[in-house]
Amino acid sequence: MQTVHDVVVIGSGAGGGTVTKVLGDLGVSVLLMEAGPMITPGDFKERLAPYDLPDRGLGPKAEGYFGGTSAITYNANFGGATIEGEPYTVAPGSQFRWFRSRVLGGRTNHYGRVTLRFADYDFKPRTRDGLGWDWPISYDDISPYYDKAERFIGVTGKAEGIRSAPDGIFQPPAALRVHDVLVQRACATLGIRAINGRQAVITTPTNGRPACHYCGQCGRGCRTASNYAASYVQIFPAMATGRVEVVADAMARELITDASGKVTAVSYVDKNTGVERQVRCRTVVLAASACESARLLLNSKSSRHPQGLANSSGVVGRYLMDTVGFGMSATIPALSGMPKYNSDGYGGHLYVPWWMWDRHKELNFPRGYHIEVGGGYGMPGIGSFNATVNQREGYGLALKKAIRDNYGISANLSGRGEMIPNEQSFCEIDPTVKDKWGIPVLRFHWQWSDHELNQVRHMQTTFRQILDAMGGTINTPAAGRGRGAAPPAAGPMAGAGAPASQPVAPAASSVPISVGGGIIHEVGTVRMGDDPRTSVLNKFCQAHDVRNLFVADAAPFVGNPDKNPTHTIIALAWRTAEYLAEELRKGNV
Amino acid sequence: MSEITRRDALRTLAAAVAAAATFDRLLAEQVHQMVAQSAVASGGAYSPSTLSPHQYRTVERLADLIVPIENGAPGALEAGVPAWIDMLAGVNDQLKAIYVDGVAWLDAAMKRRAGMDFAAAPPADQTGLLDLIAYRGNESPDLAPGIQFFTWVRRMTVDGFYTSRVGMRDVYLGNSPSATFTVPAESLEYALKRSPLA
Numbered sequence: 001m002q003t004v005h006d007v008v009v010i011g012s013g014a015g016g017g018t019v020t021k022v023l024g025d026l027g028v029s030v031l032l033m034e035a036g037p038m039i040t041p042g043d044f045k046e047r048l049a050p051y052d053l054p055d056r057g058l059g060p061k062a063e064g065y066f067g068g069t070s071a072i073t074y075n076a077n078f079g080g081a082t083i084e085g086e087p088y089t090v091a092p093g094s095q096f097r098w099f100r101s102r103v104l105g106g107r108t109n110h111y112g113r114v115t116l117r118f119a120d121y122d123f124k125p126r127t128r129d130g131l132g133w134d135w136p137i138s139y140d141d142i143s144p145y146y147d148k149a150e151r152f153i154g155v156t157g158k159a160e161g162i163r164s165a166p167d168g169i170f171q172p173p174a175a176l177r178v179h180d181v182l183v184q185r186a187c188a189t190l191g192i193r194a195i196n197g198r199q200a201v202i203t204t205p206t207n208g209r210p211a212c213h214y215c216g217q218c219g220r221g222c223r224t225a226s227n228y229a230a231s232y233v234q235i236f237p238a239m240a241t242g243r244v245e246v247v248a249d250a251m252a253r254e255l256i257t258d259a260s261g262k263v264t265a266v267s268y269v270d271k272n273t274g275v276e277r278q279v280r281c282r283t284v285v286l287a288a289s290a291c292e293s294a295r296l297l298l299n300s301k302s303s304r305h306p307q308g309l310a311n312s313s314g315v316v317g318r319y320l321m322d323t324v325g326f327g328m329s330a331t332i333p334a335l336s337g338m339p340k341y342n343s344d345g346y347g348g349h350l351y352v353p354w355w356m357w358d359r360h361k362e363l364n365f366p367r368g369y370h371i372e373v374g375g376g377y378g379m380p381g382i383g384s385f386n387a388t389v390n391q392r393e394g395y396g397l398a399l400k401k402a403i404r405d406n407y408g409i410s411a412n413l414s415g416r417g418e419m420i421p422n423e424q425s426f427c428e429i430d431p432t433v434k435d436k437w438g439i440p441v442l443r444f445h446w447q448w449s450d451h452e453l454n455q456v457r458h459m460q461t462t463f464r465q466i467l468d469a470m471g472g473t474i475n476t477p478a479a480g481r482g483r484g485a486a487p488p489a490a491g492p493m494a495g496a497g498a499p500a501s502q503p504v505a506p507a508a509s510s511v512p513i514s515v516g517g518g519i520i521h522e523v524g525t526v527r528m529g530d531d532p533r534t535s536v537l538n539k540f541c542q543a544h545d546v547r548n549l550f551v552a553d554a555a556p557f558v559g560n561p562d563k564n565p566t567h568t569i570i571a572l573a574w575r576t577a578e579y580l581a582e583e584l585r586k587g588n589v
Numbered sequence: 590m591s592e593i594t595r596r597d598a599l600r601t602l603a604a605a606v607a608a609a610a611t612f613d614r615l616l617a618e619q620v621h622q623m624v625a626q627s628a629v630a631s632g633g634a635y636s637p638s639t640l641s642p643h644q645y646r647t648v649e650r651l652a653d654l655i656v657p658i659e660n661g662a663p664g665a666l667e668a669g670v671p672a673w674i675d676m677l678a679g680v681n682d683q684l685k686a687i688y689v690d691g692v693a694w695l696d697a698a699m700k701r702r703a704g705m706d707f708a709a710a711p712p713a714d715q716t717g718l719l720d721l722i723a724y725r726g727n728e729s730p731d732l733a734p735g736i737q738f739f740t741w742v743r744r745m746t747v748d749g750f751y752t753s754r755v756g757m758r759d760v761y762l763g764n765s766p767s768a769t770f771t772v773p774a775e776s777l778e779y780a781l782k783r784s785p786l787a
Contacts, residue, residue: 047764047766049752049754049757049764050752050757051752051753051754051757054676055676055677055680056673056748056749056752057752058677060680061680061681062677062680062681062684063681065677065681065684065745066681066683174770175770175771175772176772177772178772178776178777178780179780181777181780181781182780182781182784182786185784185786186786189786211768213766213767213768214766214767214769214770215763215764215765215766216763217764332780332784333783334780334781334782334783334784335780337779338776338779338780339773339775339776339779340760340761340762340776341762341771341772341773341776342762342763342765342767343763343772344763344764344770345770346770377760377761377762377763378761378763379757379761379763379764380751380752380757380760380761381752382748382752383748384748384751385747385748385751386744389743389744389747393723393724393725394723394724395654395655395719395723395743396654396655396657397657397659399655399656399743399747400656400657400659400759403747403751403759403760404759404760407760407761408760408761469785469786470784470785470786471783471784471785471786
């Protein structure tokens with residue numbers, strides 16, 4: 001007789017990690033399945049310098065100099081939009097990128113750690129302006145879970161009393177960098193308030209984790225667990241309790257149901273052997289990422305569930321959203337020749353919350369955005385000096401001085417805006433294409449609306465004003481997820497070191513908006529709601545149709561406010577896990 | 590250790606890095622030790638394994654001209670850039686051809702100018718030729734191959750120098766863990782004073 005696990009969690013990112021931690025703490029045993037390998041801190045490349053690599057990051061055959069990408073990445077992403085043997089398709093006329101990290105902890109190992117609460121009004125957008133849908137929960141429902149998340153993972157910031165950026169329980173923030181101070185003052189001249197960044201980084205020892213050591217390499221994975229990642233902050237400690245078992249390299253294929261419609265088992269492919277296996281379960285929590293969770297439900301078809309499991313409403317896969325992205329960078333002459341300092345720190349020390357939340361009547365778009373601020377001296381890499389070298393040319397001490405004076409003198413503004421869900425943006429099962437395990441893949445449909453395009457136009461105008469006020473020279477007005485675009489490298493040398501900027505969606509308009517999925521904030525494919533005819537999950541992220549099925553990633557999101565989703569994924573998952581534990585205790589599931 | 594040449598060690602490492610998705614810092618440290626030991630064993634001088642001694646000498650001279658010693662601080666030559674270029678030319682035939690053809694072009698141009706190879710020419714002739722090929726504005730059918738080659742050497746010398754242990758410190762003071770994060774007042778004052786926001 002095979003073991004029946006109380007809870008099987010599928011996916012180990014922010015949602016799965018949180019559910020695993022919370023259930024483990026409540027004494028519930030968890031089997032955690034991850035489609036990628038196990039990870040150890042030894043896999044992280046924190047503080048590795050280019051000179052630690054003989055090829056300095058060009059790749060084993062110097063392919064970085066010839067249009068190829070380096071085989072070595074410092075980043076702890078363990079994945080990307082392209083994964084061998086695991087394709088997805090995009091419908092004609094649409095553009096979409098789907099970034100996946102197949103590894104324990106998922107994208108939390110490398111993500112930007114921007115940690116923002118939704119505002120109270122974000123939960124009731126339809127009530128406010130008639131667009132989108134209201135959530136079945138309010139800010140008051142989730143606020144205690146934001147508190148718990150902040151106490152546990154640690155978030156920097158200061159109380160500011162801004163309605164669009166609710167205060168939380170904060171760790172002391174690090175000092176503003178020089179370019180931050182310039183941006184903050186430039187914003188002030190425009191009546192815009194810029195505040196300390198809210199990052200999932202601890203600046204004081206917290207829950208046994210040492211404080212940040214300010215190496216600035218959060219994206220590489222943190223060897224001291226001083227920022228948040230589900231792997232080292234939640235899952236490793238949970239495994240140590242003995243109540244959590246991790247099955248790595250397990251690609252979930254299908255949820256198996258019994259005659260009563262309850263999930264009884266998860267069928268998965270053991271990627272190491274290619275063998276299909278099953279684990280039996282009392283309850284299952286999907287936390288595979290919004291699109292993977294939708295895919296799994298849609299692929300769990302049976303005569304009883306012809307359009308996929310938990311999908312009597314037909315909305316699984318629907319209302320897919322991403323964040324609106326736009327970036328602009330400028331060279332700031334005031335920084336040229338400045339006495340250098342170690343500006344590494346920890347990601348964004350400054351950000352600009354949406355400042356016109358009560359003035360939308362003055363605007364031709366209904367929802368807001370925030371601005372993330374970048375700049376400073378990054379670790380040099382191959383290609384870091386292309387722009388200066390191409391501009392100055394020559395050689396010798398004059399070139400060396402130009403490089404020294406011009407290094408790290410850019411400031412970058414990244415706009416991150418709210419998208420309103422629409423009928424044209426969704427994912428479905430591709431009718432023919434399968435991945436290498438034989439599992440049908442997703443096909444994406446995507447369309448931005450004027451709401452988003454007009455918002456980007458506003459970002460363009462505003463960013464130029466801010467950078468102008470600093471005396472900056474705009475580098476390349478370009479969209480993308482990047483921290484502003486790097487100046488293009490001339491000639492045959494486009495190199496490996498240039499920051500990869502996301503291609504701009506070639507919309508009919510000339511608005512340089514990011515590609516759908518490009519900001520890697522996909523949310524909303526298995527949404528919650530009070531009405532089972534128009535939503536998949538109830539207000540506890542429990543399927544209306546299947547009582548022992550829960551979803552704990554960004555799929556339950558009803559909207560996608562201009563706050564990066566991870567904090568709300570964690571808070572919602574925490575709430576769902578507590579509810580699930582209680583329902584298990586009561587014998588209701 | 591002695592029978593393991595530097596290049597073999599680098600190749601082993603490159604293959605290992607390509608094979609394993611993850612990089613092992615210990616492996617890198619071992620290679621650095623091997624490189625250091627092989628340098629000591631060979632009397633401290635690096636012997637090129639892809640470029641000819643003459644081509645290598647030419648690359649050394651170019652690296653020294655592009656990023657020279659400054660107030661006693663090491664330049665690209667001291668930072669080992671020529672050896673790095675030789676190593677890369679050994680793993681990429683296209684790159685090797687760029688250097689083989691480029692040095693030949695430089696030698697031919699210098700023969701016309703001063704009657705000798707580039708590396709053997711007086712410094713004034715060397716810089717005289719570089720002053721022609723270091724700028725796109727001098728583009729002509731005659732100079733085009735030289736400009737293109739110099740663009741490569743300059744780019745790689747700059748990359749190699751500023752990603753080296755000694756070169757990086759010229760532009761970047763980070764990658765050092767610290768208990769606090771501070772911004773020097775003199776830097777902030779410098780920028781504010783020069784900005785429109787003082």
